[in-house]
Amino acid sequence: MQRALFKKLIRDLWHLRGQLAATAVVVACGVASFVSMRSTYASLLETQENYYSEYRFGDVFASLTRAPEGIASRIAAVPGVAAVETRIVSDAILDIPDLREPAQGRIVSIPEIEAPILNDLHLKSGRYIRPGRSDEIIVSAAFAEANGFVPGDSLGAIINGRSRRLNIVGIGLSPEYIYEIRGGDIFPDNKRYGIIWMGRDAAEAAYDMKGAFNDLSLTLAPNASEDQVIDQVDRILKTYGGTGSYGRADQQSYRFISNELSQLRTFGTFLPIVFLGVTAFLLHLVMSRLINTQREQIGLLKAFGYRNTEIGVHFFGLAFISVLGGIILGVLLGIWMGDGMTTMYTDYFRFPILTYHIGIDLLVYSVLITIGSAALGAGSAVRRAVLLPPAEAMRPEAPPSFKPGILETSGLSGYLSPSSRMVARNISRHPLKSMLASLGIAIAAALLFTGFYFYDAIDQIIDIQFRQAIREDAVVNFTKPQTQKARLELADMSGVMGVETFRAVAARLSAEHYSKKSAIIGVESEPDLHRIVDQNSQVRIVSPHGLALSRALANRLGVSKGSFVTVEVLEGRRPVKRVEVTSIIDELMGMNAYMNIRTLNRLMDEDDIISGAYLRVDSRGEDGLYDKLKRIPSISGVGMPKAILESFNDTFAKTIGIFTSVLVLFSSAIVFGVVYNAARIALSERGRELASLRVLGFSKREVASILLGEQAVVTLVAVPSGFVLGVVLCATMNNLVDTELMRLPLVFTIRTFLITGVIVTIASAISALLVTLRLRGLDLIAVLKTRE
Amino acid sequence: MDAKHAVSGTRASRGGKAKSGRPEAEAVFRIRGISKIYKMGAVDVQALESVDLDLYAGELAVMLGASGSGKSTLLNIIGGLDVPTAGEVIYADHDLTKANDKQLTEFRRDHVGFVFQFYNLIPSLTALENVQLITEIASNPMKAEEALEIVGLKDRLNHFPAQLSGGEQQRVAIARAIAKRPDVLLCDEPTGALDFQTGKIVLEAIQVVNRELGTTTAVITHNASIAQMADRVIRIGSGRIVSVDINETKLKPEDLIW
């Protein structure tokens, strides 16, 4: 029956409401970040998994030149193969009304009659094709959206040399083409490249493939070995021109989305833990200091016979209720945000199913960790007080020993006003407390810094990749490799101001037991339009001998400069040669292998052959040029780097952008919370002392300056420490965010440092203002009533 | 001034009642060889030096001494609020100095009421609630309102310490101490901030508790006039007991003048 104690609890909570609100904000932000980021990441992974299994996404894919349908049963008979789907896949040039450039479509065959297949189609709108209607097609959703297609529209296509009119009857999604990326590109170009699903009979007829197929996908039985299956399948398909089968890891769309999700991983795992950890640390600090201010009261309770457990429960209650609000708010906010983010990402990845799932473990962790750290903080303070003999606890803390310190012996103290001297001495007497307060602010500042760093990193990628490296206006790809005559022909076209050629060759690179199916890109010796620029903005020239590899690829193969790599060319005469790695390039995007174009031609035992060209185009002649290029059958596609930049902004940049905004928002709130708390607690602790000073005749301003002076010094020290911590945090996350397709440069701009500092300063100023207002209400009379 | 009426209860069963202050009554506290050294930062202060003292059941003892003489320290040690550097304190066959924290807490909870020099009221509780804080864990307390009435604060029940004068705060502290009807009452300068009239009220309350409940009472003061109401006057100086005098004639609080 301890109602009075309970009333004390309530009244204390009310009295501390400002601070508790600040603490609640910190807790809410920490918990919300943790819950939202983790749940979003986990939900996306789950959604992806569900999507893949519900729609039977294949495990292994293979292209070949041509094989009779009967081979399918041989493939199915390979041990480890669960199901096989053969299809006809080929690229075609599209003529889209209102699009002046040529576009490309990947034609993929589907059964004439709708049936569950591997890599199944999800119809978003419209209907399935009707059997026997060879003109009916289903197009991919991103492509349709970019071009404004609806069922009923039609487009032209040059299929196998013949011009055809195709009618769109449905818009679909497939797990195989979540991202529709043209071979050779890194990013989707949704306006100019899309997937076209066509009836099997129609495709067979169009490509003269009756009773045959040129592409297949299969699923593996449980516990099957992918490598073994691939080996067997390749053996069977070799005679039919198989180019080598590959698993999901090398499937373009899967890779792209895995990379994106991979990047989110740091946001989904590392960061939330940092947030929660920071929150726990700050809570511990706050509770500890808060309870400390109650030291005398604890002594009193003990003096009157309250047991340790009774006191402990009381203060645990204080801690618990203090954070409860924050936790509830944080969890609700986290769930709401997580749901929103997951929906956003689901739309953006075009998953047809949405799963938002909060693991109970998430909630349990956040609640346990927050309450736990608050309890620990409170508990340690209570314990300290309770272990003392009550008389000691009730005695005001002994004045700290004031011995002459650095300040005095160096004579510096003479330059400071008495107030400043008090500030300096106070700080040096309890250095640990000041340091911890500083550390709290520094960590919050570091989190904020990291958020701004991400924006800078994205800007830098855009600058390096799209303004320094890729400077062409268009990229032309040929259906078959051409001679230099093609270069001359392009150069001659009106509207073309400059031409640079390249040769792209599909090859498998291997070193010891590591291998990667890749493409070797032969580039001109002194390129001007399309350059290789590394993450330090250095332009890299490819040596006339050997291979230049992206560091990501070099790491995958376990090679370094000077190592030798076996190059197994997968087209043409398929030569196999050993080539030296003459340089490693720290590129920001892709896993590329470059060679000098002439050297590559020699490797291929061919003349001066090119696969395509980069063009500089006179904008006045653009329309005419693209129109002309559209009609040239040996040009398989024209890519626009402008579109790729847009694509990048819409994919990676957006992905990181959303999470970064959440990060910045929450970090800012935490900065405010931490700074305000530090000031308020200092006021609580020193209230009596400061009031005494007022009684002694110090003016309000002078007393304020003593309290705030200490806070200012703590904050001033925190800011550069925050920068250092921020840089370390960024470097750590930078490594985590690295994926095969993209790496973030470690770039720190002055603006980021400044804006972090400014936000911390503003937070300090606002808390200083609030604390000063409180100072006014300092009860001087209460001090006077106390006898010595 | 209804102190006598407020104090009721079955304390008559507690020990023999003849509180004549004579040494024949049993010693409730036996204090032997108590020393206490404080470390105040860089300085060691010897507050008490080998103090021997007995406190008898039901007596009203006044400890007299100048400030800094060590009397507060002695009182704290007697009440189990502080631990001596050396020596022993035996309360009814229990050696307090050998008791652990839990046992000391139970001791204080069940037997001791305190009035502190600095009042030490809980600022976030009203006067009434401050008293209730203690009555709620006592086994046989008087009602909190009654205690406050005894000290003359009937009209101030719902005021917070911040709204009370120093003297009123002191009286709340006293009400708090007596409300639990303790076996032992230890008061440190209970009339320090009070004027003449109010001081007497407080001393009367103490006396009532001492007489009607048989509470062994020790009062610290530097005011020699108050010593006149005590059974024994223990003079303390420089950390030692200077003298112990027995009052042949005790004055009533209302007769004290200072």
Place this chain on the structure above:
Amino acid sequence: MKVTKRQWIYIGVGSFVVLLVLWGLFRETPVTVDTGTCKRGPMVVTVDGEGTTRVRQKHTITAPVSGKLFKIKLTEGDRIPHDYPVAEIDPNPPIQREADLNDDLPSPYTAKVFSPADGRVLRVLEKSEGFVAAGTPLVEIGDTDNIEIVVDLLSTDAARVPPGATMLIEDPDRTQQLKGRVRLIESQAITKVSALGVEEQRVNVIGDFLSKTTGYGDNYRVDVRIVIWESGNVLSVPASALFRNGEDWNVFVVEYGRAQPRAVKIGQQNADSAQVLEGLTEGETVILHPSNNLKAGSYVTPR
């Protein structure tokens, strides 16, 4: 409220810091750019094409009679003088003789075939021994010092070639530049399908090497650049600096660390440079490949 001297110092320093911070926050980050200069010098505009070398005077030596041709001991590139015996034919090979076909003792009545002129062996057409009918081409010879270049150009390009225009050809080792001169532009256009599959009208342009020794033989592929305009002293700007502004050409000039757009009038253009007629003066710095984030007054940092 009096403000002490010390406080003035604080206020002064404080304001300075605040201004510095504001400047740091709101200033435009300079864009990293590549630059080039408007300079004076020679400039050449060419029409490029892929051509073939052709020995002007070719002789195809044929078999005068039918018979067994003995192995021709010549190889391509051999230099032979006038009247050199290039081949031998036995019109009456002894069929009954169980003769070793490797027996190359000439029978008394073999026919010898002689070279009609000095020159080099261009091609050995009949490489192995065996029976040949009369008239079968055996060896092709020609004077490789007397070769011409045949280039086919788009008829629109050919129209821009003045007679006697200089031709620039790389030597076979790609180390030097050889010169030639256009001798003849055929009047008859031929319809051809281009490398990329487009139908084109092409015209042959024929030229001669100016130097005697070229290192080229017959039927070699050469990259030919025909000069249709040149000047020794032209104000030019790198072509990659140009961008369109409506119908006009503009460049970004770097002035005091900032990019300023300027209209220019351009004359002749080749892949690398453009002749400046108006708008730029010698020595001015221009931005190459200006990106779309540059505006008038943007701060730039040359790489």
